[in-house]
Amino acid sequence: MPVEEPHRVVCHLDRLLEERGMTLAALAEAVGVTxxxxxxxxxDRAKAIRFSTxxxxxxxxxxxxxxxLTVEPPI
Numbered sequence: 580m581p582v583e584e585p586h587r588v589v590c591h592l593d594r595l596l597e598e599r600g601m602t603l604a605a606l607a608e609a610v611g612v613t614x615x616x617x618x619x620x621x622x623d624r625a626k627a628i629r630f631s632t633x634x635x636x637x638x639x640x641x642x643x644x645x646x647x648l649t650v651e652p653p654i
Contacts, residue, residue: 587651592621595640595647610635 596603603621607614612632619625633644640647 586626587653588623589649589651590620590623590625591647591649592617592636595642599640601640606636606639609639 592603592606596606603617604614607617610617610632612635616632617636620628633647636647637644
């Protein structure tokens with residue numbers, strides 16, 4: 580079985596929440612997902628995100644996907 584390389588996508592949810600004075604629990608409730616799912620995203624452990632979830636997070640936080648997620652350059 581091939582070894583899966585780690586992704587280089589970094590989530591900036593902590594910063595966005597702090598800038599807006601919002602908690603992860605409040606965002607989860609507003610978006611309609613669990614705190615656990617958002618925590619996985621926030622801690623860069625997510626392997627995927629649904630476009631509907633991404634859209635809802637961006638709507639609630641008033642941001643664009645590029646504000647939430649960036650890709651680190653290869654090492």
